[in-house]
Amino acid sequence: MGTAESSERPLDAAEFAVGFIGLGNMGAPMAQRLLKWPGGLVVCDMRPEVLEPFTSGGATTADTAAEVAERCGVVSVAVLDDAQVRSVVTGPNGILHSAKPGTVIAVHSTIADQTAVALAAECAERGVEFVDAPVSGGAPAAKKGGLAVMVGGTEGAFATVRSPFELWASLIVHAGEVGAGTRMKLARNLLHFIAFTAASEAQRLAEAAELDITELGKVVRHSDSHTGGAGSIMLRNTTAPVEPDDFWFPILTHVRDLGEKDLSLALDLGRRLGVPLPLAEQALDGLGAGLGVGPGDISKEQK
The missing domain is CATH 1.10.1040.10 (N-(1-d-carboxylethyl)-l-norvaline Dehydrogenase; domain 2)
Incomplete structure (x- = not known):
C-alpha cells in the first residue's frame, strides 16, 4: 500500500471507547450503529437536541472535542469542511489538546488531501495517528451499515479503526498513506457528478423528444441496479x-x-x-x- 508501518499494535475493541464528533445527516446514522461498540461511545455536537437519541441508547456526551479525546482511543470526525476539521482537531478545545499518544483520529469529511497530510504531520508530533476516511453511499447506506470507506493512513492505524468501521461500513478499503483516502473519494465523486451532468443532458434530449423524463429515470435506476452502471467497467x-x-x-x-x-x-x-x-x-x-x-x-x- 505504500504506507508506513506503525510500531503500535492495534488496540483491542474492549480496550477503548470510540468518540464521534458531528452528528449531522451522515454522522448521526454512523454514530447510531456505534452504540453497539463494546468499549463504549462518546458523542459530541454543538446542538444539544441531537444528543438525546444517543444518550438514551447508552452513549455518553462530551462538551468539547478535547473532552472526547480524553476518553477515547479512536475519534471519528464528520463535520462540514476543512476549516471545521482543523478547528475540531487543532483548535483550543480540539482533539490534540488532550489526545494521548496512540489515539487515532479518523476524519470522514471530504476535505482537501493537502489538509489531511498537514493535519497528520501535526498529529504525529504528539504521537497521535491521523487517517482520512471519507465515505461513499449516503445516509441510506449509513443507516444500513452499508457505507464504503476509503482509508488513508498507516497499517497500524488502519488495523485499529477497522473494527469500529465495520459497524457502519460493508466495504473498507485501505487506499494507502494519509491523503490517499481523500484522493480516492475525489476520483469517485468526479464520476458521480459528471454522471449527474450527463443525466441532465439525457433528460433534455428525452424532454425534447416529448418523453416522460420521470419514466426515463425509473428505467435508468432499474437497469443500473442490474448492470452496475459505470462501475461495471472499472x-x-x-x-x-x-x-x-x-x-x-x-x-x-x-x-x-x-x-x-x-x-x-x-x-x-x-x-x-x-x-x-x-x-x-x-x-x-x-x-x-x-x-x-x-x-x-x-x-x-x-x-
Whole structure:
C-alpha cells in the first residue's frame, strides 16, 4: 500500500471507547450503529437536541472535542469542511489538546488531501495517528451499515479503526498513506457528478423528444441496479492501452462498439431536435481511448 508501518499494535475493541464528533445527516446514522461498540461511545455536537437519541441508547456526551479525546482511543470526525476539521482537531478545545499518544483520529469529511497530510504531520508530533476516511453511499447506506470507506493512513492505524468501521461500513478499503483516502473519494465523486451532468443532458434530449423524463429515470435506476452502471467497467488495474491478446480486449471492444453506435444515434436525434449534447460528443470521441482499446469505426468516421 505504500504506507508506513506503525510500531503500535492495534488496540483491542474492549480496550477503548470510540468518540464521534458531528452528528449531522451522515454522522448521526454512523454514530447510531456505534452504540453497539463494546468499549463504549462518546458523542459530541454543538446542538444539544441531537444528543438525546444517543444518550438514551447508552452513549455518553462530551462538551468539547478535547473532552472526547480524553476518553477515547479512536475519534471519528464528520463535520462540514476543512476549516471545521482543523478547528475540531487543532483548535483550543480540539482533539490534540488532550489526545494521548496512540489515539487515532479518523476524519470522514471530504476535505482537501493537502489538509489531511498537514493535519497528520501535526498529529504525529504528539504521537497521535491521523487517517482520512471519507465515505461513499449516503445516509441510506449509513443507516444500513452499508457505507464504503476509503482509508488513508498507516497499517497500524488502519488495523485499529477497522473494527469500529465495520459497524457502519460493508466495504473498507485501505487506499494507502494519509491523503490517499481523500484522493480516492475525489476520483469517485468526479464520476458521480459528471454522471449527474450527463443525466441532465439525457433528460433534455428525452424532454425534447416529448418523453416522460420521470419514466426515463425509473428505467435508468432499474437497469443500473442490474448492470452496475459505470462501475461495471472499472475492473482493470491500469488505464494503459489494452493489448489485443489481453482477456479484456474483446470485452471492452464490444462495449466501445455498442457505445459508439448508441452515442452516434443519440447525437443524430439531438441534431434533429435542436438539442446540443456536448457531453455525448466528448464521450463518442473519447470512449474507445478511455476503455484502452482505441477508437472504433464510428468514432473515426466522425473526425
